[in-house]
Amino acid sequence: MTGVDFDAIPGFVNRRDGHGETTITIETGQIVAAATHMRDELGFTFLADLAGADYLGWGEQGVAGYWGTPPADAERGWTPPARDLNAPGSWGLQTAPEPKPKRFSVSYHLLRMRPTPERIRLQVWADEAEAVPSVVAVWPTADWHEREAWDMFGIVIEGHPNLQRILLEDDWEGHPLRKDYPLGGEPVRFSDAE
Amino acid sequence: MTMAVRTRDTRARTPIYEGSRIPSPVPTELRVDPSLYEEGDILEINFGPNHPSTHGVLRLVLELNGERVVGLRSVVGYLHTGFEKNMEAKTYWKGITYAPRMDYVAFQANEYAFVAAIEKLLAIDVPPKATWMRTLMLELNRIHSHLVWLGTGALELGAISMFWYCFRERDAILDLFELVAGARMHTRYFQAGGLAEDIPVGFYEECQRFCDSMPSRVDEYEALLDRQAIFLERTKGIGLLSAEDAIALGQSGPVLRASGVDWDIRKDEPYLVYDQVNFDVPVYPNGDVYDRYKVRMNEMRESVRIIQQCLDGIPEGPWISDNRKVVLPPRHELHTSMESLIHHFKLVTEGYRVPEGEIYVAVESPRGEFGCYLVSDGGPRPWRVKFRAPSYVALEAAPTVMTDALIADLIAIVGSLDTVMGEVDR
Numbered sequence: 001m002t003g004v005d006f007d008a009i010p011g012f013v014n015r016r017d018g019h020g021e022t023t024i025t026i027e028t029g030q031i032v033a034a035a036t037h038m039r040d041e042l043g044f045t046f047l048a049d050l051a052g053a054d055y056l057g058w059g060e061q062g063v064a065g066y067w068g069t070p071p072a073d074a075e076r077g078w079t080p081p082a083r084d085l086n087a088p089g090s091w092g093l094q095t096a097p098e099p100k101p102k103r104f105s106v107s108y109h110l111l112r113m114r115p116t117p118e119r120i121r122l123q124v125w126a127d128e129a130e131a132v133p134s135v136v137a138v139w140p141t142a143d144w145h146e147r148e149a150w151d152m153f154g155i156v157i158e159g160h161p162n163l164q165r166i167l168l169e170d171d172w173e174g175h176p177l178r179k180d181y182p183l184g185g186e187p188v189r190f191s192d193a194e
Numbered sequence: 195m196t197m198a199v200r201t202r203d204t205r206a207r208t209p210i211y212e213g214s215r216i217p218s219p220v221p222t223e224l225r226v227d228p229s230l231y232e233e234g235d236i237l238e239i240n241f242g243p244n245h246p247s248t249h250g251v252l253r254l255v256l257e258l259n260g261e262r263v264v265g266l267r268s269v270v271g272y273l274h275t276g277f278e279k280n281m282e283a284k285t286y287w288k289g290i291t292y293a294p295r296m297d298y299v300a301f302q303a304n305e306y307a308f309v310a311a312i313e314k315l316l317a318i319d320v321p322p323k324a325t326w327m328r329t330l331m332l333e334l335n336r337i338h339s340h341l342v343w344l345g346t347g348a349l350e351l352g353a354i355s356m357f358w359y360c361f362r363e364r365d366a367i368l369d370l371f372e373l374v375a376g377a378r379m380h381t382r383y384f385q386a387g388g389l390a391e392d393i394p395v396g397f398y399e400e401c402q403r404f405c406d407s408m409p410s411r412v413d414e415y416e417a418l419l420d421r422q423a424i425f426l427e428r429t430k431g432i433g434l435l436s437a438e439d440a441i442a443l444g445q446s447g448p449v450l451r452a453s454g455v456d457w458d459i460r461k462d463e464p465y466l467v468y469d470q471v472n473f474d475v476p477v478y479p480n481g482d483v484y485d486r487y488k489v490r491m492n493e494m495r496e497s498v499r500i501i502q503q504c505l506d507g508i509p510e511g512p513w514i515s516d517n518r519k520v521v522l523p524p525r526h527e528l529h530t531s532m533e534s535l536i537h538h539f540k541l542v543t544e545g546y547r548v549p550e551g552e553i554y555v556a557v558e559s560p561r562g563e564f565g566c567y568l569v570s571d572g573g574p575r576p577w578r579v580k581f582r583a584p585s586y587v588a589l590e591a592a593p594t595v596m597t598d599a600l601i602a603d604l605i606a607i608v609g610s611l612d613t614v615m616g617e618v619d620r
Contacts, residue, residue, distance in 0.1 A: 019314055019553050045441055048556060049582035051567045058571060097550045097571045107567065109554050109582070113455075117462045121554065141444030144590050152278075162223065167271040167619055177279055177578075 004042060004120075010034050023107075023121045028132055031124050035108065035138040044110035044120065047135070050145035051107045052153040055100040056179040101125045104155050106132050108142075131158035152177035224266040224593035226257050235259060241604065243272050250615025254592070254608070261600050266593045270586075273619035281579045285545025286312050286386065289576060293566075294380045296581060297617035299342050301380050302335040303559035304581070304617075309384045310465065311555040311568040315548045316386065318520055321512045322467075324388035329466045330401070330504035331374070331383065332557075333497040337408065338367045339560035340490045347487075347609045348419060351428050356418065363411055366404050373397055386546070387521040388514030401505055408498045416491055429484040433595040433607035436481055443591045446584050447562025448489040449611060453481035459558040471503040483610040490612075493560075520546045545574035561585055561612055581620060585613035 006015050011030020016023045026034045038044040102125035112118040126132050134157045135142045146157040147166040154175035157163055165172060174181050230236055236257050243253040251272035257265030277296055281289040293308035294301030306328060313320060345360030368378040373394055375381035383390050419425045435445070440453040450457055458475040460468040476492035478485035515521050522541055523534035550572040556565040565582030588611040595607050 018551050019317075021553060023552070047444055048446075048563060049554065049565050049567060049580070051578075051580035051582075053569055053578040053580075055577075058577070107552075107554075109565065109567065111556075113457050113462070119463075119554070119556075121552075139444065140442050141587055141590060144586060165271075167274040169271070176276060181279075183279075183283060 008041075009037055021119065021121060023123055025123050025125070028124045028126055028130065031108075031122070032133045032135060032138065034122060035135045038110055038120070038122065039138055042112065043114070044112045044118075046111040046113060047108060047139035047141050047145075048111045048119070049107075049109040050135075050142055050149065051109070052149035052155050052177070053105045053107070054103065054153055054177060054179045055105065056103055058100055059097045102127045102130075104128070104130075104153060106149060106155060108135065126155060128154075129156065131156040133158050134160040136160060151175065154178065223268075224264070224596060226259075226265040230259055230264060233259075236264065238265075243269070250613075250618075252589075252613070252615055252618075254604075256601070256604070258601055261602065263596050263599050263601055263604065266596050268589050268592055270589065270615070270618050273615050275620070277620045278579050278581065281576055283575065285574045286548060286576065287541075287545060289579070290384070290386070291380075291382050293581075294382065295616070296583065296620050297559065297561070297564075297585070297614045298379065299614050300335055300339040300560045300564075302331050302384070303557055303564050305382065305384050306332060307555055307557045307559075307564050307566040307581070308568075308579070309386055310557065311553050311566040312386045312548060314553050314555060315551050315568065315570055316520060316546075317549075318387050318515055318517055320388050320515060322509050323393075323511045323513050325466050326504050326508040327389055327393060327513070328384060329468065329471070330501055330508070331371075331381075332466070333500045333504070334367050334370060334401075336497045336560045337494050338364055340494050341367075343490060343560075343609075343612045344415065344487075347606075347612075348425070350605045350609055351425055353419065353422065353425060356415065359411070359415060359418075363408065366407075370397070370401055370404060373400060385514060385521065387517060388512070390514075392513050393508070398505060401501065405498055405502050405505065409495060412491060412494050412498075419487070426484070428603070428606050429482065429487060429610075431480075431482050431484075432599060432603050433483045433486075433610055434481050435591060435595050439594055440481070440591070443594060444587045445562065445591055446587070447558065447560070448486055448493065449562065449588055449591070451475065451477045452485035452489045454479040459556055459563060463556070465557060467504070467507070468500075470507070471500050473497075473500050483606050486610045486612075547572060547574050548576075556582070559584060561588065561614065561617070581617075583617040583620060585611075585615070585617040586620075588613050589618055 006012055006024060009024060009026070010033035011027035013025040013027055104126045106124050106126065108122040110120050110122065124132055132155055134146055136146065144166060146160050147164060149155045150157055150163050151165040151167055152175055164170065226236060236259055238255065238257050241254040241256050243251045253269040253272070255267040255269060256263055277292050281292050284292065290305060290308060294305040297304050341360040341364045345357040348356035371381050372378045374397060375383040375390070435449065435453050437453045437455050440450050440455060454477060456475060456477045461475050473496045476489050476496065478488050518537045523537050527534040528538055548570040550570055552567070552569045554565055554567045556563050562584030563582065564584055567580040567582070568576055569578040571577045592608055592611065596604065599607055
């Protein structure tokens with residue numbers, strides 16, 4: 001992406017490029033300022049999508065033989081439980097995935113329509129129970145997306161005008177897209193227990 | 195900030211909204227003015243969840259002052275089936291089956307978005323025959339989706355015959371899908387790397403026959419509706435959405451283009467072969483129900499143009515990549531090649547591994563920007579899949595377009611947003 005001064009974005013942490021996309025990590029508390037900057041200074045008037053993700057257990061999944069050598073630098077203090085089988089079946093995916101800074105991420109997919117179409121991803125990270133400021137005041141369309149992030153991941157959106165569940169019913173327990181939410185089965189209530 | 199203005203035959207000017215003027219917050223919920231409560235004649239009613247005109251399970255909580263809608267809240271989630279969670283537990287090629295079941299009217303657009311996201315992470319080459327055929331199928335699907343919208347939308351406004359006519363053509367499209375993929379809906383015809391099967395014998399002729407008849411059919415529909423006083427009365431000048439609000443509310447597709455914003459992902463960020471075919475993007479300025487109808491009618495004509503160019507342009511050659519780490523080997527090889535047998539076994543039991551990374555792929559579904567955000571940890575199953583459903587976002591705009599509307603117009607207005615509840619709730 002040309003002509004964008006990334007350092008001028010409030011709360012700028014780092015920039016990553018991959019698969020033809022640019023991801024800008026923003027300090028969690030600074031996201032509203034960064035969003036306003038993106039919208040007003042850089043012309044990203046359109047919020048295409050807002051997606052939460054849970055990285056609990058990221059990189060710990062081992063399938064026998066198919067996860068290769070752990071990263072060489074032990075500085076990060078993180079050793080994935082991977083086996084080194086000299087990669088007969090690892091298809092060049094010898095490294096375990098790069099560790100993530102915190103448990104949850106929220107990604108804002110922005111679009112600039114003119115003069116040339118550009119897309120960019122802002123990303124903030126949050127630990128459990130850490131609040132992410134709401135960007136509803138910047139892009140009103142974020143309203144339902146943020147409610148979905150709360151509903152599915154339990155990411156607390158600070159300053160949202162109406163932070164309620166949206167897809168699940170109001171008395172649902174838990175946040176199903178979390179990685180520690182049990183798969184399959186549901187609690188059975190018997191009438192005599194009530 | 196200055197915006198470039200492009201000239202197209204439909205509309206000369208392209209107003210694109212400047213960010214700092216976004217009226218914020220635009221309500222995604224219509225709240226009753228408290229002073230109205232004091233007058234004491236506010237009636238709260240439930241519209242849905244099982245009202246026939248919602249075509250799915252949508253509940254709108256309305257507050258009426260006489261015939262006027264003064265409060266509106268959408269309640270969604272009745273069709274929530276946890277597609278995104280399910281797909282995390284499936285290998286990628288099983289996940290492809292899930293994607294089209296969200297928007298069951300524009301299934302192939304959903305399927306393509308997911309497949310395209312996988313392919314981008316895999317960096318796999320897709321043979322040209324497959325990309326051309328995908329374009330063709332996506333455009334057939336666009337016509338299919340608009341026909342369903344037109345048929346049911348006009349039905350609700352009293353034009354019952356439209357329903358039969360539209361479903362006649364829709365059936366012709368479903369016949370084509372059946373010919374190609376063996377299934378009429380949820381075809382699962384796109385594989386990572388290409389198509390599931392070669393284009394069958396006889397498809398070109400059948401599709402050509404459809405292309406020859408479809409433009410005159412669209413003219414017939416328009417002749418039926420455009421001169422019908424009731425239809426015009428019930429669609430013109432209602433459900434207004436300005437370009438500013440449309441962008442602020444993240445609207446896309448026909449809803450956005452009916453508000454005068456010249457934005458089409460097929461044109462502006464071309465994928466597949468959309469940069470090699472000629473077509474126009476219909477843009478209408480008024481932002482009412484009638485303009486949304488006109489956009490969709492013209493899009494059907496443009497889709498036929500694209501299909502015709504695809505029919506003429508599909509090259510011969512393989513229909514799927516020969517990357518054996520991703521694509522199943524041909525069946526006959528299994529009898530003679532040990533390698534192929536092993537690949538087949540590994541692919542079916544374990545699936546293919548997609549390199550670590552995250553990607554957001556946006557395609558122009560009949561309803562607007564359909565996005566797929568895919569995170570891979572390098573394993574055979576997606577770590578996270580999130581779909582940006584245009585219907586979900588369109589429903590957010592319902593309170594804005596319903597401002598000061600009459601209860602009788604509710605069906606026309608909410609219907610004009612063309613939401614499919616399976617996609618809203620996922």
